[in-house]
Amino acid sequence: MVIEKKLSVARFGDSEYLYMSGGKDGLQTSSLKLQAKLQEVMHNTNPQLLVCMVNYHDLRNRTLEARLSAMKFHVHTFNSYKQYINFKYHYGNSNMTRFYITYRDKNRCAERFEKCKKIWEGREIILFEGEQTRFGYGNDLFANTLSVKRVLCPSRMAFDYYDEIVAKSLEMPKQALLIFALGATATAIAGDLTAAGYQCIDIGNLDVEYEWFRLGVTRKVALNTKQVSEVDGGMKVEHITDSEYMSQIIAKIGVK
Structure with a gap:
C-alpha cells in the first residue's frame, strides 16, 4: 500500500504509547x-x-524473550x-520496519528489506535523523535513490525542537520523500x-535491523558507527569523517 499509493507512515511502538499516556524514558x-x-x-x-500499531495479539513468530516482553508491556499499559x-x-x-532481530523465522527478511527499498526507489530523499543515527551509512539501503540529504537533530529530546523541525521540513520540495x-x-x-502535501515515512530502526541482518547476529548488538539505544553502551559511537556522508548534511537543528 505504501509503495503503490505513496502513503505516509506513522508508527506507534512501546515508547509512543508511553509518551501518549504521559510517561517518559x-x-x-x-x-x-x-x-x-x-x-x-x-x-x-x-x-x-497509514497509522501503524504494534500487533500484540499475534506474536507467534517472535522469540520467547520478545513475546514475554511484549505481553508484559501490553498488560501493564493497554488501559492507559x-x-x-x-x-x-x-x-x-508497526513492525513493517522491524522484522529481523526478534523474529524466529527469518527466511523472508531479505525479501522484506528489498520491498522496503522500493518505497524510495528513484526518489530524492530528505532524511531527518538523530545526530549520530547515520541511517543508511555504510550499507546499500539508499543505493537506489536519486539523492540523499540529511538534517541532523538531537538524539535525545528531539521533540523539544518540534516547531523548528516542522519549519525546516516545509522548506523541502514536495516531490522529495x-x-x-x-x-x-x-x-x-x-x-x-502529510496534511501539508508531503509523503513522510516514520522509518524507526530499519537501518539498525538491516545492519544486524547483514551481520547475521541473533541478538541486539552495538554498532561502531551508529547509535543503538536498545543496547548497553550503544549510544557511544566512533567519529566519522566520510566525505560522502558529510556532503549529504544540509542542516542541523538543536545540534552543533
Whole structure:
C-alpha cells in the first residue's frame, strides 16, 4: 500500500504509547504537546497517512524473550492508552520496519528489506535523523535513490525542537520523500507533513535491523558507527569523517 499509493507512515511502538499516556524514558520526556500530537495521529482520518500499531495479539513468530516482553508491556499499559484508539480504523503493523532481530523465522527478511527499498526507489530523499543515527551509512539501503540529504537533530529530546523541525521540513520540495528516524517526533510529525502535501515515512530502526541482518547476529548488538539505544553502551559511537556522508548534511537543528 505504501509503495503503490505513496502513503505516509506513522508508527506507534512501546515508547509512543508511553509518551501518549504521559510517561517518559531516557530518549524523550512527555509533554502535553507531545501527548496531543500523538493522540491526533492515532485518530488520523487522512487517507494518505497509514497509522501503524504494534500487533500484540499475534506474536507467534517472535522469540520467547520478545513475546514475554511484549505481553508484559501490553498488560501493564493497554488501559492507559486504549481510550485513544480509533476502533473503526484499520491500522497497519508497526513492525513493517522491524522484522529481523526478534523474529524466529527469518527466511523472508531479505525479501522484506528489498520491498522496503522500493518505497524510495528513484526518489530524492530528505532524511531527518538523530545526530549520530547515520541511517543508511555504510550499507546499500539508499543505493537506489536519486539523492540523499540529511538534517541532523538531537538524539535525545528531539521533540523539544518540534516547531523548528516542522519549519525546516516545509522548506523541502514536495516531490522529495521525507524520511524520519527520530523516535516519537517522527510519529507526531507525520500527520502535519502529510496534511501539508508531503509523503513522510516514520522509518524507526530499519537501518539498525538491516545492519544486524547483514551481520547475521541473533541478538541486539552495538554498532561502531551508529547509535543503538536498545543496547548497553550503544549510544557511544566512533567519529566519522566520510566525505560522502558529510556532503549529504544540509542542516542541523538543536545540534552543533
